[in-house]
Amino acid sequence: MxxxxxxxxxxxxxxxxxxxxxxxxxxxxxxxxxxxATDGTEALQKLRAxxxxxxxxxxxxxxxxxxxxxxxxxxxxxxxxxxxxxxxAESKTENVIAAKKAGVNNYIVKPFNAATxxxxxxxxxxx
Amino acid sequence: MGKETSxxxxxxxxxxxxxxxxxxxxxxxxxxxxAQIMSRSMDSVYRAVENSIQREFREIGSYIExxxxxxxxxxxxxxxxxxxxxxxxxxxxxxxxxxxxxxxxMECAEAIMCADAEDHDAYKALVDEQIMKIFEACSFQDITxxxxxxxxxxxxxxxxxxxxxxxxxxxxxxxxxxxxxxAAREARKKDLLLEGPQAKGDGINQDEVDDLFSAA
Numbered sequence: 001m002x003x004x005x006x007x008x009x010x011x012x013x014x015x016x017x018x019x020x021x022x023x024x025x026x027x028x029x030x031x032x033x034x035x036x037a038t039d040g041t042e043a044l045q046k047l048r049a050x051x052x053x054x055x056x057x058x059x060x061x062x063x064x065x066x067x068x069x070x071x072x073x074x075x076x077x078x079x080x081x082x083x084x085x086x087x088x089a090e091s092k093t094e095n096v097i098a099a100k101k102a103g104v105n106n107y108i109v110k111p112f113n114a115a116t117x118x119x120x121x122x123x124x125x126x127x
Numbered sequence: 128m129g130k131e132t133s134x135x136x137x138x139x140x141x142x143x144x145x146x147x148x149x150x151x152x153x154x155x156x157x158x159x160x161x162a163q164i165m166s167r168s169m170d171s172v173y174r175a176v177e178n179s180i181q182r183e184f185r186e187i188g189s190y191i192e193x194x195x196x197x198x199x200x201x202x203x204x205x206x207x208x209x210x211x212x213x214x215x216x217x218x219x220x221x222x223x224x225x226x227x228x229x230x231x232x233m234e235c236a237e238a239i240m241c242a243d244a245e246d247h248d249a250y251k252a253l254v255d256e257q258i259m260k261i262f263e264a265c266s267f268q269d270i271t272x273x274x275x276x277x278x279x280x281x282x283x284x285x286x287x288x289x290x291x292x293x294x295x296x297x298x299x300x301x302x303x304x305x306x307x308x309x310a311a312r313e314a315r316k317k318d319l320l321l322e323g324p325q326a327k328g329d330g331i332n333q334d335e336v337d338d339l340f341s342a343a
Contacts, residue, residue, distance in 0.1 A: 017229050024237065065319050090323035091330025096339045098320055107340065109333050110324070116333060 003125045005030040007053025012036070012043040012069065013087075014061040022056060022087070025114045029121070040064025044072055047079055054121070059088035059095065067099065074103040083124045087112065137164050197295055201288050214281040217274040224267045231264040 009031050013019045019036045026034050035050070037043035039061040047055070055073065057066035064072075066086055073079045086099050087108040096107050106120040138161065235257035244250045292298070304310035316322065323330070331339075 017226060017233070020230075020233055024233065024240070028240070060321050060323060065321065067319055088323065089325075090320065091325050091332070091336075092320070092322060093331055093335075093339065095320045095323070096331070096336050100340065107336050109330070109336055112333070 003121060003127055004053060006033060007031075008033040008035060008050060009054045009056060010035050010037060010043060010046055010052045012038070012040065012055065012057035012061070012066060014038050014058065018058065022117075025117055028114060029118055040066060040069030040072070043069050047073065047082065052082060054124070055082055055084045056087055057084065059086055059090045059099075067095075067102065070099065070102045070104055085120055085124060087117075135168075138168070194296065197292055201292055206285060206288070210281045210284060214278045217278050221271045221274050224271050228264040228267040232261050235260045235264075 009026060011019050011022045011026070011034060013022070013036075016038075019038075023034050023036070035046060035052075037046050040057075041064045043055070043057065044064070046052075055069075057069055059066040066088065070084055070086070073082055073084060080103075083105045084103070085106045085108060086104050087110060088095070089110040091109045099107055105124045108116055108120055142161070239254055239257050242250055242253050304313060
């Protein structure tokens with residue numbers, strides 16, 4: 001099964017430069033419909049207003065972290081099926097386990113490269 | 128000791144006189160005389176107590192004097208007004224410089240990414256120009272390195288002064304947090320697992336993350 005490159009992707013990060021990096025990498029991979037949010041609260045509003053095919057989120061943000069966003073998404077009947085990838089500098093085993101337990105589809109440790117991002121997106125969509 | 132005994136004898140004598148009065152009345156001068164003797168007998172006690180209290184006050188005074196001198200040695204105002212704000216400004220400048228360089232590099236990369244490669248000569252000229260800009264942007268590292276060194280020096284200075292103070296007064300850390308704000312911040316970090324970024328070797332790498340994901 002191929003990944004649908006036309007699906008809207010929501011990138012969540014409080015660091016504008018990181019959003020720009022991920023946006024460019026996604027563009028290189030063929031994704032052109034990319035929106036952004038700077039924390040979990042803003043992301044949740046956008047997720048409720050538009051149907052996204054994938055969420056790529058940082059962990060450490062304020063006021064709502066990516067981990068809280070993940071739990072909110074998984075606890076919402078309408079959003080619970082949205083694929084969710086965490087891209088974060090939180091690289092402790094307990095973080096990965098907590099995210100997995102909360103229902104994250106994949107986990108990328110910063111710094112990362114385009115190949116890793118592609119591999120993880122492919123894995124989420126079963127490619 | 129002899130003085131004490133003679134005063135005791137005197138008191139006994141006066142007491143006897145009071146007790147043996149034929150009328151059973153106690154004269155005012157006898158009471159005064161008794162009070163005078165008793166007051167004189169307490170003099171030495173008062174003096175001894177006074178001396179020990181004075182000695183203790185002198186010791187406390189000297190301790191406070193030393194502490195004042197050591198607190199002054201911390202040069203807290205100098206740290207608060209000069210070194211720490213300067214360190215903060217240096218870090219702000221580092222963030223700004225790295226952000227500026229990152230943006231410049233990304234703009235160059237984006238220009239190359241969007242360029243039309245049909246016209247080979249024009250494309251090569253554009254790539255050369257953007258690459259030069261990338262090289263120039265990378266020069267931020269030298270200046271940020273110097274700024275970070277200054278911040279590390281300030282931290283070292285604070286560490287040295289505070290450690291010397293704590294060691295001199297054998298100060299143990301108090302339990303809990305400095306204030307409620309710090310307590311709330313720490314609780315949030317703990318609850319939401321916000322400990323990153325980890326130092327090299329403290330966290331796990333992507334392969335180990337993948338192993339955790341593939342494990343049942």
